Amino acid sequence: MTLAYSPDTAPAASPLASLMDRVGLRMPFAKGEEIFGQDEAADMIHSIVSGAVRTTRLQSDGRRQIGDFYYPGDIIGLETGDLYRFSAEALSDCVIHVVKRSSLHVLRGDGSLDRTLWEATRRELERTQEHLLMLGRKSACEKVASFLRDVAQRVGCEDVSLPMGRQDMADYLGLTIETVSRMVTQLQGSRIVEFASARQFRVTRWPALERLAA
Amino acid sequence: MTLAYSPDTAPAASPLASLMDRVGLRMPFAKGEEIFGQDEAADMIHSIVSGAVRTTRLQSDGRRQIGDFYYPGDIIGLETGDLYRFSAEALSDCVIHVVKRSSLHVLRGDGSLDRTLWEATRRELERTQEHLLMLGRKSACEKVASFLRDVAQRVGCEDVSLPMGRQDMADYLGLTIETVSRMVTQLQGSRIVEFASARQFRVTRWPALERLAA
DNA sequence: CGCTGGATTGAGTCCGGTCAAGCCTTGTGG
DNA sequence: CCACAAGGCTTGACCGGACTCAATCCAGCG
Numbered sequence: 001m002t003l004a005y006s007p008d009t010a011p012a013a014s015p016l017a018s019l020m021d022r023v024g025l026r027m028p029f030a031k032g033e034e035i036f037g038q039d040e041a042a043d044m045i046h047s048i049v050s051g052a053v054r055t056t057r058l059q060s061d062g063r064r065q066i067g068d069f070y071y072p073g074d075i076i077g078l079e080t081g082d083l084y085r086f087s088a089e090a091l092s093d094c095v096i097h098v099v100k101r102s103s104l105h106v107l108r109g110d111g112s113l114d115r116t117l118w119e120a121t122r123r124e125l126e127r128t129q130e131h132l133l134m135l136g137r138k139s140a141c142e143k144v145a146s147f148l149r150d151v152a153q154r155v156g157c158e159d160v161s162l163p164m165g166r167q168d169m170a171d172y173l174g175l176t177i178e179t180v181s182r183m184v185t186q187l188q189g190s191r192i193v194e195f196a197s198a199r200q201f202r203v204t205r206w207p208a209l210e211r212l213a214a
Numbered sequence: 215m216t217l218a219y220s221p222d223t224a225p226a227a228s229p230l231a232s233l234m235d236r237v238g239l240r241m242p243f244a245k246g247e248e249i250f251g252q253d254e255a256a257d258m259i260h261s262i263v264s265g266a267v268r269t270t271r272l273q274s275d276g277r278r279q280i281g282d283f284y285y286p287g288d289i290i291g292l293e294t295g296d297l298y299r300f301s302a303e304a305l306s307d308c309v310i311h312v313v314k315r316s317s318l319h320v321l322r323g324d325g326s327l328d329r330t331l332w333e334a335t336r337r338e339l340e341r342t343q344e345h346l347l348m349l350g351r352k353s354a355c356e357k358v359a360s361f362l363r364d365v366a367q368r369v370g371c372e373d374v375s376l377p378m379g380r381q382d383m384a385d386y387l388g389l390t391i392e393t394v395s396r397m398v399t400q401l402q403g404s405r406i407v408e409f410a411s412a413r414q415f416r417v418t419r420w421p422a423l424e425r426l427a428a
Numbered sequence: 429c430g431c432t433g434g435a436t437t438g439a440g441t442c443c444g445g446t447c448a449a450g451c452c453t454t455g456t457g458g
Numbered sequence: 459c460c461a462c463a464a465g466g467c468t469t470g471a472c473c474g475g476a477c478t479c480a481a482t483c484c485a486g487c488g
Contacts, residue, residue, distance in 0.1 A: 380467065
C-alpha cells in the first residue's frame with residue numbers, strides 16, 4: 001500500500017504475490033465486470049496484476065458504500081470469513097491473479113505465509129480506519145481534498161488519471177455526485193488542483209491541498 | 215464479538231485469551247485513565263478482563279473519532295504496526311490483561327497463535343467495515359438506532375446499561391451530542407426504546423428498531 | 429453531425445450543526 | 459439530611475452545508 005507502483009503493469013511483487021505465483025491462475029476481467037459478489041462463498045484470494053478494482057456494499061434501498069479502491073500489487077478477499085462482505089468490480093479492464101484458499105495450505109508449514117497474510121490484513125485494517133476517520137469527521141471539501149491527495153500521492157507522478165467516475169468517488173466519500181463535482185470545481189477555482197478533463201488532473205499547490213485534507 | 219458475555223466479569227475465554235494467560239500481567243485502570251496513547255510505541259497487546267474501553271483518535275483541531283468500544287473478552291492493540299494509531303481509555307474502572315508482543319514469541323511454533331491473532335485482526339476489520347458503512351450512508355436516526363440495537367444485542371439481557379456518555383456515542387457515530395440526544399428522545403417518543411435514565415434503557419419494540427437500523 | 433451518458437451548474441429544501449437556555453442527576457459540604 | 463454546586467443531558471431557535479431535483483454542458487463515439 002505504501003509502495004510506489006506503475007499503473008497498468010505488474011508492480012514490484014509483494015512477498016505474498018511471489019508465493020502466490022506458485023499456485024493459482026491469472027484471469028482477465030472486463031471493465032465493469034464483477035470479480036466476486038457480496039455474500040458469495042469466499043474461497044478465493046485475489047491479487048491485482050493490472051487495472052483497478054473497487055469493492056462495494058449495497059443496501060436494500062440502493063444506497064451504496066465503496067469500501068476501497070485497489071491497484072496492482074494489492075490483495076483483495078482477505079477481509080472475510082465464510083462469505084464475502086463486499087462485492088468487487090473491475091473499474092477498468094484488468095488481470096487478476098486468483099488463488100483458491102484451500103490451495104494455500106500447500107504452502108503452509110513455516111508459518112511465513114500466515115504471517116504474511118496477517119500483515120496484509122493489518123494493512124487493510126489500517127486503511128479502513130483511515131477511511132473511517134474521514135467519513136466521520138470531515139467536511140465535504142476536506143473529503144474531496146483528502147481523496148485527491150491520496151490518489152496523487154499513490155501514483156507519485158505529475159499527471160494523475162482517475163480510474164473511477166464521480167459516482168464512485170461520491171460513494172467512497174459518503175457524498176452525492178453533485179457535491180463532489182462542486183468541491184472539485186471549488187478546488188480548481190482556488191488553483192489547488194487543475195483538471196484537464198473530468199478524470200485527469202494535477203496538483204498545482206501541494207501545501208494548500210495538504211492543509212485542506214487536514 | 216458475536217458471543218454473549220457477562221458484563222463486568224471475565225467471559226468465556228477466547229482461544230487467544232487462554233494462550234495469553236500463560237504470559238503477561240493483569241493491570242487495573244481507573245475510569246478515564248489512558249491505557250495507551252496514540253503514536254506511542256505499540257509493544258503491548260491488551261485483553262479486557264472486566265470493564266469497558268474506548269479507542270479514540272484526535273485531530274489537531276479537536277475533532278474526535280471513536281474507533282470502537284470494547285468489552286470483556288475483546289482484544290485491543292492488534293490494529294497496529296510500530297505505533298498505536300488510536301489511543302485507548304477506560305470507560306469505567308477496569309482490569310486489563312497486558313502482554314508484551316515480544317513475549318508472544320515464546321508461544322510461537324505450531325502457528326496456531328499466528329492464526330489466532332490473524333483471526334482476531336480479521337474480526338476487528340469486519341467490525342470496522344460495518345462501522346464504515348454506518349458512517350457513510352446512514353441518517354442520524356438510523357445511526358442511533360443501529361447503535362442501540364448493537365449494544366442491546368451484545369448484552370443480550372432486558373435492561374441495558376450504557377458504559378459511555380452521549381459525547382462518546384456522538385464521536386462514534388459522527389454526530390453532535392445534541393443530535394444524539396434528539397434522536398434518543400425521538401425513538402423513545404415512538405415507543406421503540408425506553409430510557410429509565412440517560413444510561414439505562416430497554417428495547418420495547420425490537421422489530422421497529424431493526425427496521426430503523428436498516 | 430447528432431446521440432448518449434457522465435459531469436457540471438443552479439435553485440430551493442431539509443437535515444443536522446451551532447448557540448444558548450434550562451433541567452436533572454450526582455456528589456459534596458454544612 | 460438538606461443545600462448547593464457542577465457536569466451531563468435535554469430542549470429550543472436559528473443557521474448553514476449538503477442533498478434534491480432539474481436543466482444544461484460536454485466528451486466520446488457511432
